Amino acid sequence: xxxxxxxxxxxxxxxxxxxxxxxxxxxxxxxxxxxxxxxxxxxxxxxxxxxxxxxxxxxxxxxxxxxxxxxxxxxxxxxxxxxxxxxxxxxxxxxxxxxxxxxxxxxxxxxxxxxxxxxxxxxxxxxxxxxxxxxxxxxxxxxxxx
Numbered sequence: 287x288x289x290x291x292x293x294x295x296x297x298x299x300x301x302x303x304x305x306x307x308x309x310x311x312x313x314x315x316x317x318x319x320x321x322x323x324x325x326x327x328x329x330x331x332x333x334x335x336x337x338x339x340x341x342x343x344x345x346x347x348x349x350x351x352x353x354x355x356x357x358x359x360x361x362x363x364x365x366x367x368x369x370x371x372x373x374x375x376x377x378x379x380x381x382x383x384x385x386x387x388x389x390x391x392x393x394x395x396x397x398x399x400x401x402x403x404x405x406x407x408x409x410x411x412x413x414x415x416x417x418x419x420x421x422x423x424x425x426x427x428x429x430x431x432x
Contacts, residue, residue: 291363292426300313310374314387318364344383346414348383350376351387363392374386387404407430
């Protein structure tokens with residue numbers, strides 16, 4: 287399910303040198319806003335949580351998984367990815383990120399399978415390195431297909 291959510295419409299690649307971490311989350315979430323999966327207030331809540339709790343969304347080297355509590359503005363489970371060629375510091379320079387995943391959940395259980403599948407990909411060092419080395423959406427989708 288997770289990998290089906292990541293497609294040509296929900297995966298982006300940018301240089302990223304003109305973004306801060308808030309902008310990276312907004313840009314990563316843009317496809318989910320545009321396709322009606324989430325509202326702008328959900329995007330803001332993801333940013334607010336990081337400002338309040340710190341860089342807890344940094345789930346591995348160069349990887350962030352932005353998310354927030356389910357809310358009325360979340361219409362369905364969603365997953366999007368922004369890969370930046372430049373690292374963007376999440377809160378501080380101790381947390382450089384290049385893979386910006388955004389997850390939306392409608393309740394406390396429906397997204398767990400997505401997290402499980404995504405975790406399997408990210409625990410595979412070769413695939414994670416492939417994602418980090420990718421410079422196009424097609425390259426990312428090829429890595430995710432393996």
